[in-house]
Amino acid sequence: MVRGAVKTLKDPTRMPLPVPPEALRVGPLRAGAFTSRLHSERVAALLGTWLGITFTTCMVTGLYSHFGQHPPAGIAFPSRPVALYRVTQGLHVISGIAAVPMLLAKLFTVYPKLFTWPPAKDVRHGVERASLLLLVGGSVFQLATGVMNIFQWYAFGFFFTTVHYWSAWVTIGAMVAHIGTKLPLARRGLARSSLVLDPEPAGHGLSRRGFLTATGVASGAVVLATAGQTVTPLAGLSVLSPRRPGTGPQGLPVNKTAASAGTRGIGSAYRLVVEGPTRLELSLTDLQAMPQTTVTLPISCVEGWSASASWTGVRLHDLLRLVGSDGGQPVRVDSLEQHGPYRSSMLFHPHNRDPLTLLALRLDGAELHPDHGFPLRLIAPNRPGVLQTKWVGRVVVL
Ligand SMILES: Nc1nc2c(c(=O)[nH]1)N[C@H]1C(S)=C(S)[C@@H](COP(=O)(O)O)O[C@H]1N2
Ligand SMILES: [Mo]
Numbered sequence: 404m405v406r407g408a409v410k411t412l413k414d415p416t417r418m419p420l421p422v423p424p425e426a427l428r429v430g431p432l433r434a435g436a437f438t439s440r441l442h443s444e445r446v447a448a449l450l451g452t453w454l455g456i457t458f459t460t461c462m463v464t465g466l467y468s469h470f471g472q473h474p475p476a477g478i479a480f481p482s483r484p485v486a487l488y489r490v491t492q493g494l495h496v497i498s499g500i501a502a503v504p505m506l507l508a509k510l511f512t513v514y515p516k517l518f519t520w521p522p523a524k525d526v527r528h529g530v531e532r533a534s535l536l537l538l539v540g541g542s543v544f545q546l547a548t549g550v551m552n553i554f555q556w557y558a559f560g561f562f563f564t565t566v567h568y569w570s571a572w573v574t575i576g577a578m579v580a581h582i583g584t585k586l587p588l589a590r591r592g593l594a595r596s597s598l599v600l601d602p603e604p605a606g607h608g609l610s611r612r613g614f615l616t617a618t619g620v621a622s623g624a625v626v627l628a629t630a631g632q633t634v635t636p637l638a639g640l641s642v643l644s645p646r647r648p649g650t651g652p653q654g655l656p657v658n659k660t661a662a663s664a665g666t667r668g669i670g671s672a673y674r675l676v677v678e679g680p681t682r683l684e685l686s687l688t689d690l691q692a693m694p695q696t697t698v699t700l701p702i703s704c705v706e707g708w709s710a711s712a713s714w715t716g717v718r719l720h721d722l723l724r725l726v727g728s729d730g731g732q733p734v735r736v737d738s739l740e741q742h743g744p745y746r747s748s749m750l751f752h753p754h755n756r757d758p759l760t761l762l763a764l765r766l767d768g769a770e771l772h773p774d775h776g777f778p779l780r781l782i783a784p785n786r787p788g789v790l791q792t793k794w795v796g797r798v799v800v801l
Pocket of ligand 1: 655656657658659664702703704705738739740743745746747774775776788789790791792793794
């Protein structure tokens with residue numbers, strides 16, 4: 404009896420929608436309007452798999468970067484391995500760049516579906532198709548703004564990181580939903596038997612294999628032309644990367660110069676203020692007289708470039724002990740820079756106590772160049788570049 408009752412209840416999402424008049428079926432809406440053999444289920448499934456891998460890599464490494472910069476209360480980020488952020492952020496940018504040709508190829512493969520007739524068979528089909536707008540729009544938006552950002556082309560009028568972060572959730576959500584609805588199709592397309600059941604039609608022009616190879620080659624080429632910004636041995640190939648190791652003052656790239664930060668011409672009146680349970684003011688001579696440590700650490704910018712250098716200076720932990728702190732409390736480092744989003748950064752206990760966390764006075768043996776933060780800059784292991792504060796004037800134990 405119950406069974407019968409269920410049977411008579413109609414699934415509302417399967418309610419058929421009216422079919423628009425046949426007279427509208429012109430141009431791309433005609434049956435058989437698209438003839439290229441590249442618009443195939445198998446090509447779409449393979450490209451979808453590649454995109455799933457690159458987008459997932461982007462999301463995971465992007466989340467790591469986000470939480471590295473905005474640590475959730477109580478979760479301290481590790482200070483080792485020292486180059487972890489260099490690897491994760493390098494992967495983030497490399498996988499994003501690799502995804503660009505894949506996304507273009509995928510959109511080409513599936514765009515005839517835009518002209519599906521009827522536009523929506525039933526409510527469920529309509530919702531499914533509308534959700535693709537989020538996926539396509541979100542993917543294009545993420546890759547376009549990401550690439551613009553690494554080239555420091557801020558043509559958009561919003562604050563990049565916040566919008567890139569929230570729209571990533573929308574995109575990934577739409578991707579998960581898409582994979583969910585397409586899984587049976589993708590399985591069929593990826594199965595070896597699909598080559599037998601759905602053999603490639605003979606014809607002129609690019610074959611499916613040729614199309615996929617061209618896409619792979621294009622992805623490989625843009626990766627090789629940019630990855631040298633963080634994979635140093637590839638630097639010579641990096642004709643497209645905006646910042647390359649070995650360029651810039653003291654052989655190290657610079658994002659913000661002393662001139663643009665308004666921190667040029669810091670002279671003998673300089674004092675570092677250290678505030679903890681007690682307070683201390685140190686001149687440059689005082690800092691130079693303290694025990695000096697030399698470490699080799701990379702600057703790993705969120706924009707994907709990274710370069711390693713040798714830094715010499717005073718251990719943060721030593722300074723904290725001088726004002727009566729054991730490094731257990733959060734510490735804020737303030738720059739002499741008056742404006743700008745990166746004039747201050749926070750450090751937590753793994754970094755505060757790490758013997759590699761320095762307030763550096765020297766870079767590769769020479770006094771810091773003004774653009775690298777003269778007279779004093781923070782350099783710490785496994786830390787996003789935006790948090791490696793330059794022109795440090797104050798250290799506060801909170
Ligand atoms: N005060 C201050 N420190 C700063 C910045 C800044 O804008 N202001 N930029 C940060 C960024 S984004 C990076 S990647 C590193 C780069 O250091 P470098 O210019 O010495 O290579 O400095 C960081 N320190
Ligand atoms: Mo940066």
